[in-house]
Amino acid sequence: MAVVHRILRRGLSAASPLPSLGGLLLVSPQELGRRPASSSSSAAAAAGDVEAELRAAREDVRQLLKSNPCHPILVRLGWHDAGTYDKNITEWPKCGGANGSLRFGVELVHAANKGLLKALFLVIPIKSKYAGVTYADIFQLASATAIEEAGGPKIPMIYGRADVADGEECPPEGRLPAADPPSPAEHLREVFYRMGLSDKEIVALSGAHTLGRARPERSGWGKPETKYTENGPGAPGGQSWTSEWLKFDSSYFKEIKERRDEDLLVLPTDAVLFEDSSFKIHAEKYAEDQDAFFEDYAEAHAKLSNLGANEPLPKRHQNPPLPTSAAADMAVVHRLLRRGLSAASPLPSLQELGRRPASSSAAAAGDAAAELRGAREDVKQLLKSTSCHPILVRLGWHDAGTYDKNITEWPKCGGANGLVNALKLIQPIKDKHAGVTYADLFQLASATAIEEAGGPKIPMIYGRVDVAAPEQCPPEGRLPAAGPPSPAEHLREVFYRMGLSDKEIVALSGAHTLGRSRPERSGWGKPETKYTKNGPGAPGGQSWTSQWLKFDNSYFKDIKERRDEDLLVLPTDAVLFEDSSFKIYAEKYAADQDAFFEDYAEAHAKLSNLGAKFDPPKLTCKS
Structure with missing residues (x-):
């Protein structure tokens, strides 16, 4: 990344000399500089280094497209990263545009970006090979290359875009076009x-x-x-x-x-x-x-790809630290992709699953346990600074909740298998603790969030193996919906598939004591209530409880009493007191918090292990 520091300091200027790179254009090679040379490196010019990386990245995208017909989603990735630009906002990166922000979970969850996590999976292995190429550039390079490889026109691209630093710099939701607005022409x-x-x-x-x-x-x-x-x-x-x-x-x-x-x-x-x-x-x-279409399209695509890339950069982006996540976090994926991962393959060891070479001679289990303790402490500090308990609980649940007990082959069964993800809250912690898999970190963060919110201690074990590629992701549709036609039947269909019981369904539902529902994301809840209008965090949404960052049994009390219209009750909440079997446990938990905590801790631990392949020995995370 040092190769882009000078362009980060000066921004991307359309007036810069644009030397040809065999179809690739790079903004002013002299301005771009070069990565610091080691004592054994050649004296090749910096521009040559960047040219070589861009050419190689483009060739990798071409090979990807030959083996995987992913042209449409790569085009969409580049478009959606650039299409958030607002010409009326002069400050970068608030203006949006082609700045690599779409790699962060906070933007990936925007409704218009549904499905683009798969595109990120496809390009991250390529990005990890070329440190001199920013995410913003790789997104646009992949998009243009996909057009060309599908038989479209050659796009006159230029490169040298700066990346945003973190998810806080992502644009707000709502800037991308909708499919069915009231007035289509006006909306476009x-x-x-x-x-x-x-x-x-x-x-x-x-x-x-x-x-x-x-x-x-x-x-x-x-x-x-x-x-x-x-x-x-x-x-x-x-x-x-x-x-x-x-x-x-x-x-x-x-x-x-x-x-x-x-x-x-x-x-x-x-x-x-x-x-x-x-x-x-x-x-x-x-x-x-x-021919006329191709000519105009190529010009428009190039213009779109540069939106927001030539704004003045703030001081914090002048000398950003070298990112370690791409190379460190994808190293294990590269190994697994080279050899293939099947149910019959010997599972890689904890050390093989992405950890950096140890500097000491401590035993592997001791190292891993130390990393887990360190990661948990980092999660605790994160929770103190950001009040993100609900979303961390949801992260662990949604990774594990895709499990199907009727499917015996791993990872087709789904479950806690750690999808390589750029979620803004977790990634910095993952970067520090390479010996901890994503699957373990997601579950560690979820359990820690419950405990730090005042909930019970979850009896967790660690050593889960990560899946290797997006092809191993479970199909959509395995997680519970909020408003199904028959709520009790739906809950049983989803949770019985995981091997969970009615008691565990009700106990786990109690985690709704934390968090809010936002109508712009889920279609459920009020835009804001007296309990959410001032945050903490981003204001708005509707919570299930008045103290929605405190884990207790108030969820059951509030559903039972329904005295406050500012508190949310979904059909799948209400049914806990309507279905005769569910009601036994819901009434118990409303009256006895200790009983709820005991049953919840057991159910959460069971959920966190669903579909997990453990690399023996299983580890605990003792304080």
């Missing part, structure tokens, strides 16, 4: 004019929908499958805009204009391109003239 102009783009550029960029599919389980749009998607490539399903949805051409415009095939998707924001008089001029042109 509101979003894209904010970026400084024109009607012609709006229509040209819309043409990228010639690639990809919409999946109803992610976006709420499209059919579950069509004749064009039922057999993939990739995971089957979804509805595409074009019949050849991995080929970049002008067919998107032709299909929207003609609308002859009910198996092809047309969103309101697609249809309006031929309904709005200004948009229609360009849409008609592109439907008739692919």
Whole structure:
């Protein structure tokens, strides 16, 4: 990363000399500088170093695209990182844009970014190989390369973008376009004019929908499958805009204009391109003239990719520390990817699972136990400074809660298997403790959050193995919903699948004593209440309890009494006092907090171990 320090100090200027790098353009090589040379390194110029890394990264993306038809999601990754730009905000990085912010969990959970964690999985192994290439650059390089490799135009790209430093610098939710706004033309102009783009550029960029599919389980749009998607490539399903949805051409415009095939998707924001008089001029042109479309698209894509990249940088970004997470955290993935990981493979040792070489000769178990203690102390300090107890509990639960006891093969069974994740709260702690797997850290953080909020001590064990790649992620749909048609039946379907009982369902539900529901994320809850309007943390949302950072049995008391309209009760909460079997335990916990704590601790520990492959011996984390 030292190679980009000078560009971080001066920003990215469109007026800089742009020497050709065989299709790649780098902003002023002399300005970029070079990484400090070691005594054994060559005297190659810094620009050559960066050129070589960019070329190699592009070649890696090409090879990825040959082996994995992921063109659409890579295009979307670059777009969504850049498309948050607001030309009316002059301060960087508040203006948003192509700044690598989409690698942080706080932005990945935005509704418009659903599914993009998979894209991050795909590019992180490439990023980890090239320290001189920023995340902002790798996102845009991957997006442009995907267009070109799908048969589209050559994008005149430049490189040298700066990365934001942490998740606090991510843009707010709501800057990306929606699929079904009340007034599609007005909405598109509101979003894209904010970026400084024109009607012609709006229509040209819309043409990228010639690639990809919409999946109803992610976006709420499209059919579950069509004749064009039922057999993939990739995971089957979804509805595409074009019949050849991995080929970049002008067919998107032709299909929207003609609308002859009910198996092809047309969103309101697609249809309006031929309904709005200004948009229609360009849409008609592109439907008739692919060369004109390619020319205008390449220009618009390049402009989009540079949004927010040329703003003056604040002082804190002038000399950022070298990031260690990419190389350290992905080293284990590289090893596992090289050899493959199957249920029959011998499980790698705790040392192999990503730890840095030990400087001492202490036993592996002792080292690991020390790292676990250190990680737990770091989580405690994090909780004291950020009051993030609810989201850490949810992190551990959602990693473990995908377990299916009917599937015996690991990791297809799901469960606590530590997806490599860029969550802003956990990543710095993971960076410090490379011998602790993601699966262990997620569960350690969740249990520690319960305890630090005043809850019971959870009898945890450690030594879980991480999955190696996104292909090993469980399918969507295994976690509980908030408002199913039959709440009791739904809860049993989800939790029985994990091997949990009615008592454990009710006990675990009690963790809703912590946290809030935000309607802009989940569709449930009020925008704010008297209990949440002033935080702590970002204000807003609706909590289940009045003291929603305190772990106790008030959740059960409040559901039973329902005296306060400012407290949330979901259908899956209410059913705990309606279903005859659930009610036995809910009544007990409302009356006896000690009984609740005892049963909760046992259920939480059981949940945290679901689907876990342990590298013996199992470790505890004693203080």
